[in-house]
Amino acid sequence: MKNGAFYIIIYLLLSTCSSSSDGDYTPVNSPTPLPLEIPQIFEDNIIPPVLPVNNPQTVEGVALGKKLFFDPILSVDFSQACASCHKPQKAFTDDNTFSTGVNGDLGRRNSMPLFNLAWNYEENFFWDGRSFHLEHQAMQPVKDPTEMANTWNEVVSRLSNHSEYPALFKAAFGQQDITKQLVAKAIAQFERTLISANSKFDNYLLGQATLTPQEQNGLNVFMDEDRGDCFHCHGNPNNPLWTDNAFHNNGLDATFLDNGLGDVTGDPADNGKFKSPSLRNLAYTAPYMHDGRFTTLDEVINHYSEGLQNSPTIDPLMKKVNQGGVQLSPQDKADLKAFLLTLSDPSFINNPDFQNP
Secondary structure, three states, X not given: OHHXXXXXXXXXXXXXXXXXXXXXXXXXXXXXXXXXXXXXXXXXXXXXXXXXXXXXXXXHHHHHHHHHHOOHHHXXXXXXXXXXXXXXXXXXXXXXXXXXXXXXOEOOOOOOOOOOHHHXXXXXXXXXXXXXXXXXXXXXXXXXXXXXXXXXXXXXXXXXXXXXXXXXXXXXXXXXXXXXXXXHHXXXXXXXXXXXXXXXXXXXXXXXXXXXXXXXXHHHHHHOOOOOOOHHHHOOOOOOOOOOOOEEOOOOOOOOOOOEHHHHXXXXXXXXXXXXXXXXXXXXXXXXXXXXXXXXXXXXXXXXXXOOOOOOOOOOOOOOHHHOOOOOOXXXXXXXXXXXXXXXXXXXXXOHHHOOO
């Protein structure tokens, strides 16, 4: 105890003493740690988030990442920001089938929503899993010719000559030399704070809300292998992510214009497989599927009920493909939809911490 007190006193003396002959001293501040606020519903049901040791969450890093996320400086013509295709009010997606890039070019996939990314345990991002870990994902849109169409050399030059960014990078990472890796680290820190865990169903599990009979039957349909059979890919009440973060061919097509995971792995057995999106926030994230082909939840439910298309790589979980789907009754469809909407979180899309600064 005495030794501990001695070292504390020495530290305090060194911290306040001048390091220059004229008595002036400017302390070197380290970034302020900012642990993720883990919701109770996550603590009760799943393992901790994936947080890289070489990119710890800090107050300064998250603030910088948020500023970069909303800043069109990253795009070639200063017209597109990350938030252009990932809007807070749409649960960080947009309402277009395909998002529009800087040259008016359309991508070929629907913009994915962004939330609970720190719990993607396999760390494969994008619909086809082509990016491993969030920092790598954050680098891709800048150089994509149908998105921001810029170069990292140009982005680094702009940020380095900006009136604010060098000081912000210094505060966040202890250096003013800006690199694409630090840009991606900052954006990834902000994206990891995008946590959604305050839906009606979350509150139901916490004993703070009650499901209607229709919503309760919808949950039963979801969990019933002879009716909805949805839980294999999208989890259950013990998995508050509402996705397995894996890749499946869910019977959208008999042949493929987009091979999805197959184009990444080069394995024909992966053709037509795409990441299972979370079912959270479906009230805000239309249109649905990797190509945005369904504009309503009713269309999504109808697909699984009677619209399945067989193909060589269809997932074995699509057990009733030969009869077109699970053949839900109109009442079960309506009840399933009512349950799915209980997974939406209005506090998430209205959180002031996630809005344009």
